[in-house]
Amino acid sequence: MPTTTVHDLDLPGYDPDGLDRAGRLAVLGAAQAQHWLVRTPLGFGVTRYADAVALLRERRFHSALSLLPQMQGVEGAEIEQRRPSILSMEGDEHTRVRRLVSPAFTPSAAGRLRPFMAEVIGELLDGIEDRHECDFVADVCDPYPIPIICELLGAPRADWQRFSHWATEIFKIFNQNLAEDLPAIEQASGELEEYVTALITERRADPRDDLLSALIAVEEAGDRLSTDELVMLAEAVLMAGTDTTRNQLGCAVALLLSHPEQWQRLVDDPGLAPRTVDETMRYLGAVQGTVRVASEDIEYRDVLFPRGTILFVSLATGNRDPEVFAIPEAVDVGRESSVPNLTFGSGIHYCLGAHLARGELQEALALLATRLPTLELAGEIEWKPENFGIWGPARLPVRW
Ligand code: HEM
Numbered sequence: 001m002p003t004t005t006v007h008d009l010d011l012p013g014y015d016p017d018g019l020d021r022a023g024r025l026a027v028l029g030a031a032q033a034q035h036w037l038v039r040t041p042l043g044f045g046v047t048r049y050a051d052a053v054a055l056l057r058e059r060r061f062h063s064a065l066s067l068l069p070q071m072q073g074v075e076g077a078e079i080e081q082r083r084p085s086i087l088s089m090e091g092d093e094h095t096r097v098r099r100l101v102s103p104a105f106t107p108s109a110a111g112r113l114r115p116f117m118a119e120v121i122g123e124l125l126d127g128i129e130d131r132h133e134c135d136f137v138a139d140v141c142d143p144y145p146i147p148i149i150c151e152l153l154g155a156p157r158a159d160w161q162r163f164s165h166w167a168t169e170i171f172k173i174f175n176q177n178l179a180e181d182l183p184a185i186e187q188a189s190g191e192l193e194e195y196v197t198a199l200i201t202e203r204r205a206d207p208r209d210d211l212l213s214a215l216i217a218v219e220e221a222g223d224r225l226s227t228d229e230l231v232m233l234a235e236a237v238l239m240a241g242t243d244t245t246r247n248q249l250g251c252a253v254a255l256l257l258s259h260p261e262q263w264q265r266l267v268d269d270p271g272l273a274p275r276t277v278d279e280t281m282r283y284l285g286a287v288q289g290t291v292r293v294a295s296e297d298i299e300y301r302d303v304l305f306p307r308g309t310i311l312f313v314s315l316a317t318g319n320r321d322p323e324v325f326a327i328p329e330a331v332d333v334g335r336e337s338s339v340p341n342l343t344f345g346s347g348i349h350y351c352l353g354a355h356l357a358r359g360e361l362q363e364a365l366a367l368l369a370t371r372l373p374t375l376e377l378a379g380e381i382e383w384k385p386e387n388f389g390i391w392g393p394a395r396l397p398v399r400w
Helices: 021-034 049-057 065-071 091-105 107-112 113-132 136-141 144-151 157-174 177-206 212-221 225-239 243-258 260-268 270-283 355-373
Strands: 037-040 044-047 062-065 131-135 291-293 298-300 303-305 311-314 394-395 395-399
Touching: 044 049, 049 065, 049 291, 049 298, 049 311, 062 131, 065 291, 091 107, 091 212, 091 225, 091 298, 107 113, 107 355, 113 131, 113 136, 113 144, 113 355, 136 243, 144 157, 144 212, 144 225, 144 355, 157 177, 157 225, 157 243, 157 303, 177 225, 212 225, 225 243, 243 260, 243 270, 243 303, 243 394, 260 270, 260 355, 355 395
Parallel strands: 044 311
Antiparallel strands: 037 044, 062 291, 131 395, 291 311, 298 303
16 A cells, blocks of 8 residues: 555544543544544544554654643743653663663562552541541542652652642643743752752762662662763652552542442452552543654554654553453453553553552552442542643542
């Protein structure tokens, strides 16, 4: 078949503006049945699982996360000139950093933090148990991941609040209101950098059993990670590991309580927590998509993507692909699947913290089902606005 330039294809259109999540999934689902690509106002969208995986593994498609500020109309901002994050590094530079940090993110490394995770979620449940109702987002999801990232990095309990504040501020980068949010983002990022640089100096003098010490040890075994790279990694872990996890926990609990029979299955058998985590991530992922840019002219499936083409890879739609997941519209906490869901991404940028995040979610759901088995919705769930960032419930009223 002759190659057609993507711009010349006859494709279904997709404009997310004004649509809620259900509306977006409905339009994208219909488009998915028609074609593996859709035309969006800012580029092209990838609708099907197999193509999402193939294109995320195609190394000539580069992460376009660093282009998000420009896409939002902010030019020349200081934030664009800062050191590259692992999330936007490519080629040999990315391979090298990823190889150096991977040993700190294995299943066994994540496993060592499990008792701490159980302790943190246990304390949060202690704080609400006697109240018999709460906003699950504010009382449990929001505070949960920060202590774990702090423990991972080696930052003391006294600094949890500061990390929480920095994470919230820096995450405004995804709020599509960058022109206004930029000063707050830059201030938080500067403070975090100062803090982590000081912590690195401390750990150099006095290594401990934490991520920074492990990464410093790597650095000092040869010409390895520079101080700048260590700061970047600490920032990346905080950025990538907090809002994602708290929103994913909110999505999971919202979904389970909206399907009480599935919640009951977990209550009856908390051993289902690992599958429940995977199924809730598939059905209601906190990260709905990611974005790539063609670094050169690329041909795929007889389609030419000229250099500079922007691709939005819809993880949410891939997760509902009927070619891959049987009866994708059904929530089944016991679902067996031979392939992973896409919510952790795929390819070289596949989530570095996936084992850690799975551990956090599994510990939280298993303990929740054991300690608050009568948990139920106590009102309407309010959802965060739909945008390209990380998404989940804004308010999740529950009682037990
Ligand atoms: C449920 C929670 C989480 C979700 C849904 C999630 C999702 C993702 C996704 C989709 C990507 C790939 C982005 C892309 O391809 O453009 C990613 C990358 C990443 N995640 Fe996560 N993540 C979660 C938790 C975490 C945690 C707990 C950590 C840290 C400890 C973490 C650290 C990272 C890092 C460092 C990257 C960049 C990897 C690279 O570019 O090589 N994530 N995550």
